[in-house]
Amino acid sequence: MIERVAEIQKQAEAEITAASSSAALEGLRVQYLGRKAELPQLLRDVAQLPPDLRGEAGRTANEARQALEAMIETAAARFEAAEMSAALESDNVDITLPGSPAEAVGHHHLLSATRREIEDVFCGLGYSVVEGPEVETVHYNFDALNHDPAHPARARSDTFYIEGGGDGPDQTLLRTHTSPMQIRIMEQTPPPIALIVPGRVFRRDSDATHTPQFHQIEGLLVDEGVTLADLKGTLLAFARAIFGEGRELRLRPHFFPFTEPSVEVDVSCFMCDQGAAPDGGRCSLCKGTGWLEVLGSGMVDPNVFAAVSDHGYDPNAHQGFAFGLGIERIAMLKHGVPDLRFFYENDLRFLRQFG
Amino acid sequence: MRVPIDWLSDYVEVGIGATELSERLAMTGTEVARVLQHGPPAPANFVVGKVLSAEAHPDADRLRVCSVDCGEKDPRTIVCGAPNVAAGQTVAVALPGAVMPDGTELGEAKLRGVKSSGMILAEDELGIGGDHDGIMVLGDELVSGMALAEVFSLSSEVLEPEVTPNRGDCGGLYGIAREVHAATGAPLSAPPWADDPGASTIGSTPAGISVTVEDAALCPRFTARVFENVTIAPSPIWLKARLAAAGQRSISNVVDITNYVMLVSGHPLHAFDLDAIAGGELTVRSARAGETLTTLDGEERELDTDICLIADADGPTSLAGVMGGSRSEVSDQTTRVLLEVAVWDGANINRTSTRLGLRSEASSRFEKGLSPEGALEAQAMATALMLELTGATLTDGTLDIGGEGPAANVIRLRDARIVSLLGTQIAREESQRILETLGFTVSAADDGLDVTVPHWRRDDVTREADLIEEVARIHGLDSLPSTLPINRTGRAGGLSREQRLIRRAEDALVGRGLCEIVGWSFTDPQICDKLLLGSDHPLRDLVVIENPMSSAQSVMRPSILPSLLDAAAYNMARGAEGCALFESGSVYRGGRSEEGFAANEHHGLGAIVTGPVRPPSWNDAQPPTARIETAHALVSGVLGALSIEWEVEDGELPFLHPGRTAMIRTNTGLLGWFGEVHPAVATAWGIDQPIAALAIDIGRAAAQAPGQQIFNDLTSFPPLREDLAVIVPAAVSAASVVACITEAGSPLVSRAEVFDVYSGEQVGEGRVSLALHIDFAAVDRTLTDEEVSPIRDKIVAALKAEVDGELRG
């Protein structure tokens, strides 16, 4: 009987090895291990053997059955995997069809994206971001910021005033810059302070290079011993973060009522080499000058500190710098937007290019 | 202002080209907007000629054939069409090769068969005035062949500097010359008013005229001189040419002198016809209510009591500091001139010119604030020209009310302060040199310099910081180091929590496929009608602009919705089938804000979706159209991102579909709304399909968002979930069913949520079936069926009692 088992096992092993599909394998399983197959029958017959033979015969038959079962299983697993992959391979689709249902892709407006980018630069330098009202008073917008009573910016031709907005310092207007927050913050927070004020501002101007509303970011740092060189270093860090490593700064003296000294700040053009475009022609971005005018700034005028001297600011002890930049201008320079109009038209074909 | 370099060179030896000069000025604080060319691009081939003969042209009635001595061996033949050409005249000639102001090069020409080798010039051909009546006739003392450029300013580059408002002293060429001197080191000449031919008249008052200044604050100084035997005539060519180069029209010798002196000194002057001053008396006073004045431009102007004027016995005769009146202006018959040079209060002049919408060369200079001393400088320079050019005699006396300004300020400039403000050192000698070139007087002090401010910088330079700016701007900032300040605020900086949450809310919408727009804060007051607001609707309390650019931009938007509708309409008119837009920005309403600001502004977050809720695709060709539930889902997404608990409440808003309006309620009040735009409103924007919309006061939402989140154990004891379908009357809202379940099952119902809605035959007329997931959970144990079963019964009973609900199936 033991010999028979060995024979069956040998034959079965050969056939399992030769089987070429899971169906053939299933046939072999029925043929050799099914209820009516010989090997199980032999196992059942072990009981009728003399007791001293039962042990070995039983073990041999059982081992053979287990070996065949394992072999079939291994082979079956192999076939199943191969057959499944064959089936999956034939079950294919055109993977180049678009995803569906489609996901719309949203965008931040370029002005918001630019504002965030600039905010993040100054947050990294330790500045806080504060915002304030757009409808302001003459006091905060002009008087406290050292604007001469005859300063042209106060004119009705330049600044929007609010109807029924009163008279004198409390007269209301649409802020012409985000600088009023300089005063509001200094009234609330003793020095030292480091903050930026992003926001919407309004000037009575409308032509190719001006819209009556636009967006600014104002910066203010006040402490003892703050210098113009500190301002330059700060703005250089900003310029390199926004326009790329390797930018240089140029400071041009200018006049702003609330800073003294005041400087206009130019950043070296990132599209050319000192005004010469890569094709040898005149760079169109900087008009061949090699410099881009990006912002106005200066050392806070002592009169501004005098306006908040009740709040811990001493014109003789404290120094600080302030700067103001136009978000539209930065976005136009950085992304090559040729016309301010695009920002407020809200044409989806424009909006979807950015942010 | 226009600065012809040729003229500027009278006062400072400009040794560099216009472009380099512009750069140098820009780097020292005076931006040059443009460099223009006045007259021919080059002076070559423009010469003085003498007309030897002028004969009729054989074949043309209107032409003359002239023989002109141009200083060469032989006279030239020049054909001329001017009616006034005659033998014996000294004329200006352009020879072949000359390049005219328009860029054309003159050649030899044949005119009706006669060869013409040159052109006799009229004024307008050289850009001097519009006079084309005839050729220019020059003085006979000039020698033929002499370069025309030596006779008058023929050709010059002209700078257009942008003088900053603090520099009233740069309203004249001499002030610019001083800047050029400081910026380039070019030698500066003595000022043209250094010699005053009328110096001896100072101290006495001219006879026959009396002046009263009623308000010295409005008129700190009033000076006048009287000239007799004046002959009004055209100005000489050199004067016309200079004015032309500076962009001014020549009028007559006297008026031209006032303009010329203003252009050099920066101080405006006014010439009265003394015989037209009624009563020989002038009074400087505020206008009376209802008074009018006809100014030189022929306009009759209504005055108010803040306006300062000069009146004679017959009433107003001049608008102080802005424009003269026509009644007393100099005419061809004038023989006696009163020359007034005054100083007016800058703020008042600014107000007057703004109020009247009248800006003049004079007002734009006076409003910057001029020094009283400058008045007599202008008188000195004008006196010399009046005597030289009009044949006038100066009457004894210089009227002077107000006198010179306050004594000069002396400011200490400390070396240490320069370092502390700039972060770099500038040698004391260098500071001294710079300040002296700018006209400051400097003496040594222990720790720096004592600096005396000249009168023309009196208002502008008053403190040490102002001196440091002067030194720094001329010294140059090229070598300034770049350092980063030490941040000693003790704060980490960054965005506030509210700002971070607002970004999060915006990001939530971007993540859901919406595009952000930036709309106008300005809108049209008719927006209220367009939004169907009732006549007493609170949104009609608008923030109104007093001086808008147009009526369409004359109020501030009271809602963010119109901006979104504008953008949607714009894009749909350009072919978009729908759009999904949002805006995050200010909304303005009348009244004061909670913080006490001047208007009631808040930071709004609004969104609209119209058309397909998502882009169609190949197996999703017709995605659902945006409806109120689209807006609802976006509100859930945004407020969910901020972890804000909220619920829906019925509401009414005129611009929303009355059956599809929902208010967003939190425990602190209403936070906003969502719904579908009223079809009539949509149509007003040209959109004929449903528009889902929402608006949230995101500033307030961010402020009330819960703070730091504390851990809740939601995993140790998982909830027991049951589904339940209940049939309720259609009028019962889903929210009230949820509320009923939550309350009846409290505290073990941790969540109840509608997942299916069905209405139809099986549930009966007027009724609706809601299917809900209900989670039962406790924080300290896993609930068993036995524990939940009675609660479930309680819920069923409550549904029956409170919302007429019966379990389905």
Ligand SMILES: [Zn+2]
């Ligand atoms: Zn460039």
